[in-house]
Amino acid sequence: MKVYYDQDANLDILKGKNIAVMGYGSQGHAHALNLKDSGMDVGVGLRKSSSRWKEAEEAGLKVFTVDEAANWADVIMILLPDQNQKEVYESQIKPFLSEGKTLAFAHGFNIHYKQIVPPENIDVIMIAPKGPGHLVRRTFQEGSGTPCLIAIHQDFSGQARDKALTWAKGIGGTRAGVIETTFKDETETDLFGEQAVLCGGSAELIKAGFETLVEAGYPAELAYFECMHELKLIVDLYYEGGLTRMNYSVSDTAEYGGMTRGTRVINSDTKKVMKEILSEIQSGKFAEEWIEENKNGQPTLNKLRKENQEHPIEKIGAKLRSMMSWLKKN
Ligand code: NAD
Ligand code: MG
Ligand code: MG
Numbered sequence: 001m002k003v004y005y006d007q008d009a010n011l012d013i014l015k016g017k018n019i020a021v022m023g024y025g026s027q028g029h030a031h032a033l034n035l036k037d038s039g040m041d042v043g044v045g046l047r048k049s050s051s052r053w054k055e056a057e058e059a060g061l062k063v064f065t066v067d068e069a070a071n072w073a074d075v076i077m078i079l080l081p082d083q084n085q086k087e088v089y090e091s092q093i094k095p096f097l098s099e100g101k102t103l104a105f106a107h108g109f110n111i112h113y114k115q116i117v118p119p120e121n122i123d124v125i126m127i128a129p130k131g132p133g134h135l136v137r138r139t140f141q142e143g144s145g146t147p148c149l150i151a152i153h154q155d156f157s158g159q160a161r162d163k164a165l166t167w168a169k170g171i172g173g174t175r176a177g178v179i180e181t182t183f184k185d186e187t188e189t190d191l192f193g194e195q196a197v198l199c200g201g202s203a204e205l206i207k208a209g210f211e212t213l214v215e216a217g218y219p220a221e222l223a224y225f226e227c228m229h230e231l232k233l234i235v236d237l238y239y240e241g242g243l244t245r246m247n248y249s250v251s252d253t254a255e256y257g258g259m260t261r262g263t264r265v266i267n268s269d270t271k272k273v274m275k276e277i278l279s280e281i282q283s284g285k286f287a288e289e290w291i292e293e294n295k296n297g298q299p300t301l302n303k304l305r306k307e308n309q310e311h312p313i314e315k316i317g318a319k320l321r322s323m324m325s326w327l328k329k330n
């Protein structure tokens with residue numbers, strides 16, 4: 001796979017263009033501020049009522065309503081929650097998509113599942129940082145960057161890839177490395193990763209381990225440390241040097257016990273379920289369910305969110321973390 005770095009991208013391609021970032025949340029604030037620091041003319045599109053309006057203005061950014069920003073902009077990056085994008089696009093962005101403009105995304109959901117079908121006479125690109133927005137901002141300020149994926153859905157101008165690379169450079173992505181993919185692959189792997197491993201899989205693994213210890217009569221404090229707190233230290237080792245570094249760093253007892261027992265926790269049945277989850281993503285079944293959930297006002301999400309917030313690991317965790325002085329600094 002080709003990896004693009006700083007020398008492969010030219011900031012001049014977007015300099016002097018009107019660049020609108022819709023939304024000022026996790027990704028929005030990071031893209032807007034990094035691009036501004038890279039010398040771009042950036043405006044943020046928000047609701048008049050938004051609590052972030054003042055914050056963006058104080059950061060030295062132009063702030064508009066979404067329709068004003070869409071009208072002003074040459075390049076429009078949609079960094080709204082995925083479930084709100086279709087509605088905002090239809091009512092406040094689409095009317096201003098005149099020939100030659102560029103529409104950009106940081107995740108492919110709405111394009112891949114055809115919730116948004118842009119006109120043919122514009123460029124449609126993706127720049128997806130592989131990390132939360134606050135990391136995209138922090139690494140940029142520290143002089144490094146967050147790796148990004150780029151993808152081209154429509155190349156009307158013949159310059160779509162250059163624009164995506166320029167955006168990636170402007171937010172610091174080419175300092176770390178940028179890989180080209182497709183909207184389909186980014187969308188499907190992103191959904192699978194968060195469902196099976198990163199969010200869903202890891203949360204259920206933590207809860208099951210914690211419950212097993214507490215139900216066996218061990219103190220919740222110990223269960224919290226073993227099953228949640230220490231996970232960060234382990235994940236840092238994966239991040240730095242993979243499975244080998246993790247196993248090197250833990251004791252031989254942990255390495256032997258882990259390798260002989262881990263396969264009993266996560267086994268061929270687990271993988272069978274992972275394949276089912278992937279199929280539901282590929283067929284569009286998950287997307288359909290999520291779109292329906294949003295039409296109904298997110299009843300299942302609200303119920304499950306409340307259940308998770310009330311889990312005993314959250315009570316003991318809040319208490320223990322309040323004693324960790326180094327966490328209070330953030
Ligand atoms: P977020 O929820 O943190 O922020 C959304 C912003 O949109 C907020 O400023 C909110 O006030 C604003 N907003 C919401 N509804 C609006 C409306 N109707 N009109 C105007 N503004 C509105 O969202 P996020 O997590 O930054 O996600 C944005 C995009 O980035 C999504 O496509 C997501 O998949 C993608 N992405 C997120 C991450 C991440 O780690 N958070 C990583 C990669 C890609
Ligand atoms: Mg959230
Ligand atoms: Mg992701």
Ligand code: MG
Pocket residue numbers: 107190191194
């Ligand atoms: Mg995601």
Ligand code: MG
Pocket residue numbers: 230
């Ligand atoms: Mg231990």
Ligand code: MG
Pocket residue numbers: 247248249250251252255
């Ligand atoms: Mg070891």
